[in-house]
Amino acid sequence: MFRTYAIDLWGFGDTAKVPNRYSLDKQVDLLDGFLKEIGIAKTALVGHGLGAIVVMMYAAQNPDWVDRLMAIGFPVENDWSKARPEALTPTGLASWLLNGSPAHETARGEAVKADLRAIQFSLEQLKDLDILDLSRSVRAACLWVYGQNDPTIDLDLAKNSTIMPEHVHQIIFDGSGHFPMLDEPSKFNRLMADFLALSSGESPQNLQLKEEWKRRIR
DSSP states (O other), rough: OOOOOOOTTTSTTOOOOGGGGGGGHHHHHHHHHHHHHTSSSSSSEETTTHHHHHHHHHHHTTTTTTEEEEEEESSSOOOTSSGGGGGGSSHHHHHOOOSSGGGGHHHHHHHSOHHHHHHHHHHHHHHHOOHHHHTOOOSSSSEEEEEETTTTOOOHHTTTTTOOTEEEEEEEEETTOOHHHHHHHHHHHHHHHHTTTSSTTOOOOOOOOOOOHHHHHH
8 A cells, every 4th residue: 555645846737826936946846845744754756747857856866765766758858849839838738748538638637727837947947957867867766657659758769778877667658648647547557556566675677567467458
């Protein structure tokens, strides 16, 4: 049994829309303050998209507090110039990354709550961030999870073993886009449960998309 907390970053979801809190450092401070307030001294972190970058930054700055982390859709490059310009708005971003399936409707409702300024400022800050250097500075064992059809990720680059840090294990969901937890929920939930069940300090290297999971969700 696990206790899970979901945090909205500043400018997203139901948080206050205050532009002076939109920097990556302020997002890391938000996570740090939350963990200290509830008294968690050692944790497994899970982040998606921008959240994946925030948890990686937090882990790099607080190595003794992070046991392991899962980064979903963690970008290996910070060039969003290939994205359609209309995608860089809350509604456009939701249309670009989500489909019309019922499983995506809740996420669509949450996505459009985002402050456009938070999206724009985050992307501007990413231009100055050395993402691969960040990933190498994290001591905790990492699991990177991708959807095969995620339009925000260059999978050829992500699968390049010459640039991937040794402590990183990678799993790709063949039938997913940017939201594998919505596109293949049974398979994702089993992976998440196995990830959380790892013993403290145990590497996610042995985790894999097992064949029996596929049989269970057919």
